[in-house]
Amino acid sequence: MQLGKIVGTVVSTRKDEKLVGLRFHVVKFVDPDGKSTGSFVIAVDSVGAGVGEVVLVAAGSSARQTKTTEGKPVDSVIMAIVDELEIDGKTRYLK
Amino acid sequence: MQLGKIVGTVVSTRKDEKLVGLRFHVVKFVDPDGKSTGSFVIAVDSVGAGVGEVVLVAAGSSARQTKTTEGKPVDSVIMAIVDELEIDGKTRYLK
Amino acid sequence: MQLGKIVGTVVSTRKDEKLVGLRFHVVKFVDPDGKSTGSFVIAVDSVGAGVGEVVLVAAGSSARQTKTTEGKPVDSVIMAIVDELEIDGKTRYLK
Amino acid sequence: MQLGKIVGTVVSTRKDEKLVGLRFHVVKFVDPDGKSTGSFVIAVDSVGAGVGEVVLVAAGSSARQTKTTEGKPVDSVIMAIVDELEIDGKTRYLK
Amino acid sequence: MQLGKIVGTVVSTRKDEKLVGLRFHVVKFVDPDGKSTGSFVIAVDSVGAGVGEVVLVAAGSSARQTKTTEGKPVDSVIMAIVDELEIDGKTRYLK
Numbered sequence: 319m320q321l322g323k324i325v326g327t328v329v330s331t332r333k334d335e336k337l338v339g340l341r342f343h344v345v346k347f348v349d350p351d352g353k354s355t356g357s358f359v360i361a362v363d364s365v366g367a368g369v370g371e372v373v374l375v376a377a378g379s380s381a382r383q384t385k386t387t388e389g390k391p392v393d394s395v396i397m398a399i400v401d402e403l404e405i406d407g408k409t410r411y412l413k
Numbered sequence: 414m415q416l417g418k419i420v421g422t423v424v425s426t427r428k429d430e431k432l433v434g435l436r437f438h439v440v441k442f443v444d445p446d447g448k449s450t451g452s453f454v455i456a457v458d459s460v461g462a463g464v465g466e467v468v469l470v471a472a473g474s475s476a477r478q479t480k481t482t483e484g485k486p487v488d489s490v491i492m493a494i495v496d497e498l499e500i501d502g503k504t505r506y507l508k
Numbered sequence: 509m510q511l512g513k514i515v516g517t518v519v520s521t522r523k524d525e526k527l528v529g530l531r532f533h534v535v536k537f538v539d540p541d542g543k544s545t546g547s548f549v550i551a552v553d554s555v556g557a558g559v560g561e562v563v564l565v566a567a568g569s570s571a572r573q574t575k576t577t578e579g580k581p582v583d584s585v586i587m588a589i590v591d592e593l594e595i596d597g598k599t600r601y602l603k
Numbered sequence: 604m605q606l607g608k609i610v611g612t613v614v615s616t617r618k619d620e621k622l623v624g625l626r627f628h629v630v631k632f633v634d635p636d637g638k639s640t641g642s643f644v645i646a647v648d649s650v651g652a653g654v655g656e657v658v659l660v661a662a663g664s665s666a667r668q669t670k671t672t673e674g675k676p677v678d679s680v681i682m683a684i685v686d687e688l689e690i691d692g693k694t695r696y697l698k
Numbered sequence: 699m700q701l702g703k704i705v706g707t708v709v710s711t712r713k714d715e716k717l718v719g720l721r722f723h724v725v726k727f728v729d730p731d732g733k734s735t736g737s738f739v740i741a742v743d744s745v746g747a748g749v750g751e752v753v754l755v756a757a758g759s760s761a762r763q764t765k766t767t768e769g770k771p772v773d774s775v776i777m778a779i780v781d782e783l784e785i786d787g788k789t790r791y792l793k
Contacts, residue, residue, distance in 0.1 A: 319627070319645040319679055321613075326445065326500035328416075330469065332460055333493035334479050342414070342469070342493075344445055344500060350611065350629055350643065358445065360414040360469055364676070365617055369501075374615065374627070374645055379474045379569075379664045379759075380678035384619050391459075391492040393475035394414055397676040398618035398627075405611035405629060406654075421540065421595035423511075425564065427555055428588035429574050437509070437564070437588075439540055439595060453540065455509040455564055464596075474569045474664075474759075486554070486577075486587040488570035489509055516730065516785035518701075520754065522745055523778035524764050532699070532754070532778075534730055534785060548730065550699040550754055559786075569664075569759045581744075581767075581777040583760035584699055604722070604740040604774055606708075635706065635724055635738065649771070650712055659710065659722070659740055664759045665773035669714050672771075682771040683713035683722075690706035690724060691749075 319374040320359075321400070322347045324367055328360055336390040343367065343396060345375055350405050361394035362387055372411060374398040414469040415454075416495070417442045419462055423455055431485040438462065438491060440470055445500050456489035457482055467506060469493040509564040510549075511590070512537045514557055518550055526580040533557065533586060535565055540595050551584035552577055562601060564588040604659040605644075606685070607632045609652055613645055621675040628652065628681060630660055635690050646679035647672055657696060659683040699754040700739075701780070702727045704747055708740055716770040723747065723776060725755055730785050741774035742767055752791060754778040 326344035330337075341363040347355040352372070361375050364386040373396045381395040382388055403411040421439035425432075436458040442450040447467070456470050459481040468491045476490040477483055498506040516534035520527075531553045537545040542562070551565045554576040563586045571585040572578055593601040611629035615622075626648040632640040637657070646660045649671035658681045666680040667673055688696040706724035710717075721743040727735040732752070741755050744766040753776045761775040762768055783791040 319677070321645055326498065326505070328469070328493075328495055329497040329499075330493040330495055332462075332496075333469075334459055336478070337493060344498065360416055364619055367617075374613070374618075376676045376678045378678055380667060380676050382475060382478070383621070383667070383674060383676040389478060391471045391475050391478040391490060392414070393471045393473055395676060398613075398615040398622060400613055400615055401617075402614040403611065403629065404614075410611070421593065421600070423564070423588075423590055424592040424594075425588040425590055427557075427591075428564075429554055431573070432588060439593065455511055477570060477573070484573060486566045486570050486573040486585060487509070488566045488568055516783065516790070518754070518778075518780055519782040519784075520778040520780055522747075522781075523754075524744055526763070527778060534783065550701055572760060572763070579763060581756045581760050581763040581775060582699070583756045583758055604772070606740055649714055652712075659708070659713075661771045661773045663773055665762060665771050668716070668762070668769060668771040680771060683708075683710040683717060685708055685710055686712075687709040688706065688724065689709075695706070 319376050320347050322375050323372050324369050334391050350403055350410050352411060359394045361396050362392045363396045365396060365399055367396050367399050372400040374400060414471050415442050417470050418467050419464050429486050445498055445505050447506055454489045456491050457487045458491045460491060460494055462491050462494050467495040469495060509566050510537050512565050513562050514559050516559065524581050540593055540600050542601055549584045551586050552582045553586045555586060555589055557586050557589050562590040564590060604661050605632050607660050608657050609654050611654065619676050635688055635695050637696055644679045646681050647677045648681045650681060650684055652681050652684050657685040659685060699756050700727050702755050703752050704749050714771050730783055730790050732791060739774045741776050742772045743776045745776060745779055747776050747779050752780040754780060
């Protein structure tokens with residue numbers, strides 16, 4: 319999974335019919351120190367995450383293993399909200 | 414999903430038989446400000462998108478989860494047309 | 509899909525038994541102007557493409573959705589030969 | 604598979620229900636000399652690996668082929684702990 | 699598929715039970731001239747390849763389409779040993 323921070327949202331009315339009702343978030347990828355890696359992804363929310371939260375994003379067919387995304391044309395899903403991230407025994411991020 | 418802008422089309426007569434009738438668009442990947450990331454992809458259209466539109470592209474096996482692409486040798490599909498993109502509470506793109 | 513130009517071939521006698529009879533092409537990835545992107549892939553041909561032709565390459569599990577590659581350890585397939593590529597209304601490539 | 608070193612952990616209470624009980628490790632990718640490649644991934648542990656160990660990480664749908672991860676929204680799994688790595692006949696890493 | 703040269707091996711005793719008996723090779727990716735691309739992968743051998751040989755590596759779910767790797771948490775497999783590689787009509791590599 320990639321570590322990311324939700325920074326925005328995408329609105330789309332014309333889309334595949336299976337996508338109706340899904341929320342699309344703009345997720346900026348970050349390193350363990352919270353610094354942007356320079357890339358981002360549009361991911362479907364499956365856990366009620368909101369702008370500003372640090373999350374985990376699963377990609378590929380694994381992105382379709384949630385109830386929200388099963389069988390849908392979705393290749394990136396937010397499947398966890400990060401509470402704490404610890405590196406070498408030190409807390410780097412705490413919600 | 415990746416954010417992209419449709420900039421062109423590809424015509425192919427000699428192709429896998431399952432691909433007959435599909436439209437192949439050239440999609441330039443863009444960042445949330447609409448600036449090109451420098452890379453692009455050829456994606457099948459499943460939502461009636463046209464040149465100039467900002468779209469979402471799903472890749473991998475997820476690209477085969479639309480009625481248009483099911484069971485076909487297609488690894489990138491346009492599955493949504495973007496109406497609005499908002500970052501940090503501000504509209505960055507409005508159709 | 510990625511856009512590429514066939515520049516060579518690979519010969520292999522010792523390989524997985526399912527691969528017998530397949531043709532492996534060296535495909536140089538190109539941008540819409542036909543300029544090399546600097547990377548390449550070895551892809552199985554499913555459409556009778558030859559050296560010098562501009563083609564589309566599908567990757568991942570989508571590469572196994574042709575009759576030639578079904579169920580085989582193949583992650584890249586040539587599934588279309590490009591006749592014409594048009595960007596912003598202008599022809600950039602014509603076979 | 605990618606070679607990596609476990610450098611930390613991620614704690615998440617709000618996550619997809621299938622993920623309850625899984626351990627998420629921060630894995631820094633390394634080259635055969637143990638030098639960081641600059642990128643990292645959050646991977647689920649399936650072999651009882653701990654911080655400081657050198658491991659192999661499988662990605663994509665292959666990450667769901669362990670008992671720990673089957674059918675879950677997980678795209679990266681630690682499926683082996685490395686005991687020894689040998690390059691050109693010389694041991695580069697020994698646990 | 700990617701082109702690579704086997705440069706080493708990985709030994710692991712603590713691993714997913716399905717991986718017992720598999721050989722893990724360190725494969726350095728090379729370009730058609732045999733020059734290293736700077737990246738590498740740990741791949742399972744399915745064709746009896748050894749250190750020093752130039753091989754093809756299939757990734758993702760396609761890596762599980764051999765008898766050796768079926769249903770296992772393996773995302774990269776060596777599925778062919780290269781005998782000859784020809785670019786623009788000239789032999790660039792001959793075993």
